[in-house]
Amino acid sequence: MSLIIxxxxxxxxxxxxxxxDGRTVLSNIISSQVDLHQRYGGVVPEIxxxxxxxxxxxxxxEALAAAGADLADVDAIGVTYGPGLVGALLxxxxxxxxxxxxxxxxxxxxxxLEGHVFANFLAAAELAPPLVALVVSGGHTSLVAxxxxxxxxxxxxxxxxxxxxxxxxxxRVLRLPYPGGPQIERLAAQGDPAAIAFPxxxxxxxxxxxxxxLKSAVLNYLNAARQKGEPVNEADVAASFQAAxxxxxxxxxxxxxxxxxxxxxxxxxxxxxxxxxxxxMAAACxxxxxxxxxxxxxxxxxxxxxxxxxxxYQHLAGDWAGLNLNAVPALRLGEKKY
Amino acid sequence: MLILALDTATLVSSVALAAPxxxxxxxxxxxxxTHSERLMPHVEQLLALAETDKAAIGAIAVSIGPGSFTGLRxxxxxxxxxxxxxxxxxxxxxxxxxxxxxxxVPGALLAPTMDxxxxxxxxxxxxxxxxxxxxxxxxxVLDHEAAAAELAARPGGAxxxxxxxxxxxxxxxxxxxxxxxxxxxxxxxxSVALLGARLLAAGVRHGAMDLEPLYIRxxxxxxxxxxxxxxxxx
Numbered sequence: 001m002s003l004i005i006x007x008x009x010x011x012x013x014x015x016x017x018x019x020x021d022g023r024t025v026l027s028n029i030i031s032s033q034v035d036l037h038q039r040y041g042g043v044v045p046e047i048x049x050x051x052x053x054x055x056x057x058x059x060x061x062e063a064l065a066a067a068g069a070d071l072a073d074v075d076a077i078g079v080t081y082g083p084g085l086v087g088a089l090l091x092x093x094x095x096x097x098x099x100x101x102x103x104x105x106x107x108x109x110x111x112x113l114e115g116h117v118f119a120n121f122l123a124a125a126e127l128a129p130p131l132v133a134l135v136v137s138g139g140h141t142s143l144v145a146x147x148x149x150x151x152x153x154x155x156x157x158x159x160x161x162x163x164x165x166x167x168x169x170x171x172r173v174l175r176l177p178y179p180g181g182p183q184i185e186r187l188a189a190q191g192d193p194a195a196i197a198f199p200x201x202x203x204x205x206x207x208x209x210x211x212x213x214l215k216s217a218v219l220n221y222l223n224a225a226r227q228k229g230e231p232v233n234e235a236d237v238a239a240s241f242q243a244a245x246x247x248x249x250x251x252x253x254x255x256x257x258x259x260x261x262x263x264x265x266x267x268x269x270x271x272x273x274x275x276x277x278x279x280x281m282a283a284a285c286x287x288x289x290x291x292x293x294x295x296x297x298x299x300x301x302x303x304x305x306x307x308x309x310x311x312x313y314q315h316l317a318g319d320w321a322g323l324n325l326n327a328v329p330a331l332r333l334g335e336k337k338y
Numbered sequence: 339m340l341i342l343a344l345d346t347a348t349l350v351s352s353v354a355l356a357a358p359x360x361x362x363x364x365x366x367x368x369x370x371x372t373h374s375e376r377l378m379p380h381v382e383q384l385l386a387l388a389e390t391d392k393a394a395i396g397a398i399a400v401s402i403g404p405g406s407f408t409g410l411r412x413x414x415x416x417x418x419x420x421x422x423x424x425x426x427x428x429x430x431x432x433x434x435x436x437x438x439x440x441x442x443v444p445g446a447l448l449a450p451t452m453d454x455x456x457x458x459x460x461x462x463x464x465x466x467x468x469x470x471x472x473x474x475x476x477x478x479v480l481d482h483e484a485a486a487a488e489l490a491a492r493p494g495g496a497x498x499x500x501x502x503x504x505x506x507x508x509x510x511x512x513x514x515x516x517x518x519x520x521x522x523x524x525x526x527x528x529s530v531a532l533l534g535a536r537l538l539a540a541g542v543r544h545g546a547m548d549l550e551p552l553y554i555r556x557x558x559x560x561x562x563x564x565x566x567x568x569x570x571x572x
Contacts, residue, residue, distance in 0.1 A: 102423030
């Protein structure tokens with residue numbers, strides 16, 4: 001049995017997890033800071049970094065204890081080195097390097113976005129590439145094809161805002177608290193998704209996304225109603241906005257899977273927790289004879305179990321990092337910088 | 339017992355290995371490379387150069403600030419993880435005290451400083467008395483010109499150490515305040531190790547679970563938020 005301990009500190013969750021053979025989660029400790037950042041309407045990097053240095057060792061210790069493991073028992077240490085907030089990433093990277101050196105273990109630098117894709121493996125024992133992944137979060141919207149566990153091919157990404165970013169911005173103008181995604185989803189459940197015809201950008205043209213126009217359309221709609229003194233049904237706005245985002249994500253994903261000739265689709269990232277996206281994508285995949293996987297909600301948001309899972313497959317491939325591993329805040333999907 | 343010490347509070351990257359009465363080795367570089375890339379390789383290289391196995395390290399000493407927030411966190415994350423994995427004691431050493439510890443002039447008023455951004459400095463005052471370093475004023479944030487005026491007004495003057503020497507040397511010199519030479523003015527892990535040894539001997543221990551940087555200042559976002567809130571309530 002191969003044990004990997006994973007560390008994740010790229011944004012506002014401090015997390016450590018112990019995973020056996022890449023698939024069996026023995027522990028997954030997550031210390032979230034969401035409450036701390038709420039009053040600022042978003043993640044404040046310096047506050048996040050301060051919380052990470054406070055939490056990182058207790059979280060590591062708890063992950064080992066909950067797994068009934070000692071640091072001496074693990075085979076390797078995997079850590080997120082990008083993308084993310086540089087000050088936040090550095091806490092995890094420095095911790096992982098010192099643990100690896102002191103305990104004489106291999107160090108593995110993990111790409112956070114690849115971790116999100118691999119979160120799918122934690123809930124589906126038989127799942128394996130080839131597959132097409134839609135990575136969709138507050139910072140990213142990308143379609144990627146995996147021929148095997150270690151080769152990623154970018155099929156398309158957003159030209160401007162990430163889908164999750166659009167959710168957060170629309171939530172802000174509707175005066176919903178941060179983070180906006182779950183709030184929009186809750187409000188949308190009471191609205192009519194066909195009430196307002198918001199635009200679906202770049203439909204029918206390849207695998208690229210654009211969400212900034214949609215965000216402006218929602219703002220314009222609200223401003224126009226305000227100027228005319230007309231009442232706004234906010235649930236309808238939320239539902240119609242969500243439908244516009246989900247329609248585009250589903251259509252582009254189906255297009256990408258057909259282009260790549262791959263019949264297995266996975267969802268990854270925070271927005272993969274959106275139930276409308278899950279149900280619409282499931283219907284589209286079923287209609288096209290494709291299979292769909294998405295992680296349970298706890299593995300959709302940032303967590304170290306997915307990092308340990310990704311690290312395991314790098315470990316098998318002998319893809320180790322040196323003690324000079326650095327944080328790479330703008331690391332891209334499929335990119336390697338060490 | 340050997341002590342491994344780290345100081346990454348400034349652009350200076352410094353690691354040292356010491357016994358309580360002897361500095362075995364110190365690797366100190368003042369270049370623009372990031373601490374993140376260099377710190378662990380330097381620890382590894384220093385141990386190799388000193389022909390010492392990591393199992394021989396008996397304690398970790400780390401410079402806890404004030405200083406660069408990110409630099410401090412790299413040092414502390416590294417120190418805490420080393421102490422945890424090697425199962426050895428950890429001691430946090432105030433960065434300004436370590437600077438004064440490296441300048442043992444009996445009776446002189448020592449004024450170690452760190453950059454606190456926007457014309458401000460962190461300043462503390464120390465004096466050596468009967469072989470011990472005494473704190474005359476705990477670390478505080480001051481405008482550098484106000485600090486220069488205050489030090490100039492002290493009878494007997496003071497010697498400025500730390501980042502203000504390079505950043506605001508002219509202002510201090512014009513006020514008639516003495517400046518330390520560059521090799522004494524910079525943070526050195528050797529001083530952190532030997533002051534750490536004294537603290538350890540006095541029974542000081544910090545937890546690998548909960549040692550935090552000595553920031554002095556809150557984050558800018560928190561300061562702004564407080565300011566906005568107090569404006570609104572007024």
